[in-house]
Amino acid sequence: MTTADRQLLSRYHSEVQVSVELQTPEMILNLGPQHPSTHGVLRLVARVDGEVITEVEPVVGYMHRGYEKLAEVRTYPQITALVNRIDWVSGFANEIPFMVATERLMGIEPPARAQYIRLILTEMARISSHLLFLSSFPLELGAATPLMYALRERERVLDLIEGLTGGRFHPNFNRIGGVKPAAGAGSTQKKVVQDLPKGFLDQTREAMVQVRSVCDEMVELVLGNEIFQERTRGVGIIPADKALAFGVTGPNLRASGVSFDLRKTDNYLPYSDLEFSVPTGDNGDGFDRYSVRLEEVVQATHIVDQATDLIPAGDLQTKVPRIIKVPRGEIYVRAENPKGEMGYYVVSEGGRGPYRLKIRSASFSNLSILPWLLKGQLLPDVIAILGSLDFVLGDVDR
Amino acid sequence: MSAILDNFWALLGLKVLLIALVVPGVSLVIIFAELKISAHMQSRVGPYFAGGRYGWAQPLADGLKFMQKEDLVPRDADRPVFKIAPMVVLAGTMAVFVIVPFSPSLVVRNLDLGIFYALAAGSIGTVGVLMAGWSSANKYSLMGGLRAAAQLIAYELPLVLAVVGVVIAAGTMSMVGIVEAQAEPFFHLGDTAIRLPYLLQGQFVGFAIFVIAMLAELSRTPFDMPIAESELVMGYLTEYSGIRFTMFFLGEYAGMFAMSAVASTLFLGGYYFPGLDSSTFGPIILMTKVGLLVFVMIWFRWTFPRFREDQLQSIAWRWLVPLSLVNIAITATLKVVF
Numbered sequence: 001m002t003t004a005d006r007q008l009l010s011r012y013h014s015e016v017q018v019s020v021e022l023q024t025p026e027m028i029l030n031l032g033p034q035h036p037s038t039h040g041v042l043r044l045v046a047r048v049d050g051e052v053i054t055e056v057e058p059v060v061g062y063m064h065r066g067y068e069k070l071a072e073v074r075t076y077p078q079i080t081a082l083v084n085r086i087d088w089v090s091g092f093a094n095e096i097p098f099m100v101a102t103e104r105l106m107g108i109e110p111p112a113r114a115q116y117i118r119l120i121l122t123e124m125a126r127i128s129s130h131l132l133f134l135s136s137f138p139l140e141l142g143a144a145t146p147l148m149y150a151l152r153e154r155e156r157v158l159d160l161i162e163g164l165t166g167g168r169f170h171p172n173f174n175r176i177g178g179v180k181p182a183a184g185a186g187s188t189q190k191k192v193v194q195d196l197p198k199g200f201l202d203q204t205r206e207a208m209v210q211v212r213s214v215c216d217e218m219v220e221l222v223l224g225n226e227i228f229q230e231r232t233r234g235v236g237i238i239p240a241d242k243a244l245a246f247g248v249t250g251p252n253l254r255a256s257g258v259s260f261d262l263r264k265t266d267n268y269l270p271y272s273d274l275e276f277s278v279p280t281g282d283n284g285d286g287f288d289r290y291s292v293r294l295e296e297v298v299q300a301t302h303i304v305d306q307a308t309d310l311i312p313a314g315d316l317q318t319k320v321p322r323i324i325k326v327p328r329g330e331i332y333v334r335a336e337n338p339k340g341e342m343g344y345y346v347v348s349e350g351g352r353g354p355y356r357l358k359i360r361s362a363s364f365s366n367l368s369i370l371p372w373l374l375k376g377q378l379l380p381d382v383i384a385i386l387g388s389l390d391f392v393l394g395d396v397d398r
Numbered sequence: 399m400s401a402i403l404d405n406f407w408a409l410l411g412l413k414v415l416l417i418a419l420v421v422p423g424v425s426l427v428i429i430f431a432e433l434k435i436s437a438h439m440q441s442r443v444g445p446y447f448a449g450g451r452y453g454w455a456q457p458l459a460d461g462l463k464f465m466q467k468e469d470l471v472p473r474d475a476d477r478p479v480f481k482i483a484p485m486v487v488l489a490g491t492m493a494v495f496v497i498v499p500f501s502p503s504l505v506v507r508n509l510d511l512g513i514f515y516a517l518a519a520g521s522i523g524t525v526g527v528l529m530a531g532w533s534s535a536n537k538y539s540l541m542g543g544l545r546a547a548a549q550l551i552a553y554e555l556p557l558v559l560a561v562v563g564v565v566i567a568a569g570t571m572s573m574v575g576i577v578e579a580q581a582e583p584f585f586h587l588g589d590t591a592i593r594l595p596y597l598l599q600g601q602f603v604g605f606a607i608f609v610i611a612m613l614a615e616l617s618r619t620p621f622d623m624p625i626a627e628s629e630l631v632m633g634y635l636t637e638y639s640g641i642r643f644t645m646f647f648l649g650e651y652a653g654m655f656a657m658s659a660v661a662s663t664l665f666l667g668g669y670y671f672p673g674l675d676s677s678t679f680g681p682i683i684l685m686t687k688v689g690l691l692v693f694v695m696i697w698f699r700w701t702f703p704r705f706r707e708d709q710l711q712s713i714a715w716r717w718l719v720p721l722s723l724v725n726i727a728i729t730a731t732l733k734v735v736f
Binding site (some may be wrong): 027029035036037051138141142143144145147148149152221225227228230231378379380381383 | 439440441442538541619631703704705706708
């Protein structure tokens with residue numbers, strides 16, 4: 001082929017391209033790790049054709065902090081501070097399964113009062129986590145105001161948690177065998193018995209009334225909004241069988257119609273004494289995931305109300321040795337966290353720290369459905385689906 | 399003084415200067431209103447310290463801050479287009495004010511085709527947006543620009559068709575003429591002449607369509623997909639900084655002002671209010687009506703989520719266009735019958 005031929009051909013080539021069909025090449029769009037809708041550092045490598053996502057590959061691990069490995073060189077009491085930071089919007093709830101696992105391995109049981117305090121704080125963590133979801137999901141869809149309304153009431157709950165534990169996000173309030181023990185139990189210091197702060201239970205009940213009122217507000221402002229319904233109904237449907245196959249848990253699973261709640265099935269906290277219902281959805285779309293969580297907040301406030309009535313008097317702490325050593329053995333304890341099933345698999349060799357700690361975090365398993373779920377969706381829907389799954393990157397990467 | 403007012407060029411220059419001062423000034427006021435109104439809707443206080451009282455100087459402070467920022471141009475950007483785009487947006491918006499009558503005499507040019515000109519000039523801004531999206535060499539910007547273009551095509555039609563109803567009713571396309579037609583008595587109740595703006599003369603469907611299309615044209619919530627912070631990270635604005643970003647920002651609020659002024663002239667009686675002297679109180683009356691419309695737009699923005707691009711298209715083509723055609727037919731029939 002001569003140069004002249006090539007020139008001729010190239011001239012025709014460009015003509016052919018235009019006349020035969022309009023070339024619409026697919027492009028690769030990097031959503032994240034710096035993107036406002038990925039709640040941190042999730043990265044989605046999306047192949048897009050116009051606005052349609054033809055393929056998506058989630059990339060996780062930008063926030064990997066190596067907690068499982070760190071736990072191997074920490075003592076059991078020190079690990080409480082680590083597990084707090086896994087899902088940071090419900091810090092207290094993360095502590096519970098680990099504490100229960102350790103206590104079961106040691107064969108001790110915390111006093112009833114401590115268990116009730118744990119239950120109240122767990123539900124408050126659930127309320128604070130869900131309120132964050134209830135406010136951030138409309139934000140993904142472009143409505144900024146529900147954020148302010150829900151966070152205003154969330155602040156009351158966080159204030160209560162702070163007043164009791166000293167920390168808003170990372171309470172670090174559990175101790176093996178109970179909750180925060182009597183200060184200065186050693187031989188050189190005077191023993192001071194601590195209990196709940198004065199008026200804590202009353203303030204809690206008041207805050208629950210406020211939380212319920214903001215839930216009513218959300219029903220009107222968000223759920224009743226035509227545009228919100230248009231954007232979420234039928235968007236990102238997870239059928240029940242797919243949800244179970246991908247290991248989706250928590251509200252995302254219940255929105256698909258599977259009534260599965262570890263608070264009802266496992267007895268890691270005295271939930272069996274209390275009455276509450278497990279809300280489920282019908283379609284498993286974004287709208288159901290929102291309304292299920294909204295109803296869960298209301299149920300959580302009822303749980304807290306009942307618990308503040310039923311809470312028995314007594315110690316906050318059972319007797320444990322000063323140096324905690326856990327006998328040889330292994331155990332898996334799971335709990336219903338705001339994001340889903342959170343489990344710790346603890347292997348003990350009899351030392352002061354675990355030989356191996358495997359963390360089963362809810363967000364990581366929930367995200368595994370993303371490549372299947374996002375295929376063929378429109379870009380705005382991708383954002384809506386991401387928002388409706390309610391994950392926290394700390395919980396994904398650990 | 400009268401020598402200046404008699405000289406055509408001197409008078410024109412004076413009017414243009416007035417527009418060039420008033421439009422950015424009013425835009426700053428609208429920006430401040432948005433800051434404060436959104437704050438109070440969200441149980442916040444909003445800006446509080448700038449300027450001493452109520453944070454009134456906050457928009458000025460923001461503007462000064464933006465001007466100090468580096469004017470970044472991405473390496474792969476189409477430099478001339480990238481640099482011109484914000485000017486196109488702002489110039490297109492400012493050009494609308496040529497025909498907005500603030501009082502019977504306070505109008506730069508009372509064109510016979512006034513409303514025609516306004517709609518044409520108002521959509522130049524979208525060309526600037528498309529230029530910005532294309533030249534930024536950024537995928538998010540490109541998508542934002544394309545969404546803006548799709549939105550323009552979909553909403554220009556209902557916008558124009560909604561205006562046709564008013565034009566038929568008024569029998570003129572001159573903006574002053576349309577206001578004067580609304581100042582005519584609509585009917586007589588005994589001895590009192592009842593004068594009504596076109597909104598109350600049966601053009602409420604046209605008004606609703608106009609407002610919806612206006613929101614889409616201005617990329618305001620619930621039609622802010624070209625910007626869509628949570629999806630496209632500000633879309634075509636992503637790569638802009640400094641003074642050019644300020645121009646876009648000012649252009650957005652000047653656009654709100656311009657479209658509200660056009661809407662109040664067409665549907666709310668413009669500078670006319672029964673019982674008040676138009677040549678004295680005209681500007682105040684018009685600004686009050688503009689303020690009402692701007693408040694509604696701000697209210698929408700902080701209440702509604704945003705639509706999806708395909709939903710926006712279906713609203714435009716399946717609802718607004720047929721509705722506005724029906725509106726035209728009814729208006730024309732009534733005009734002939736009465």
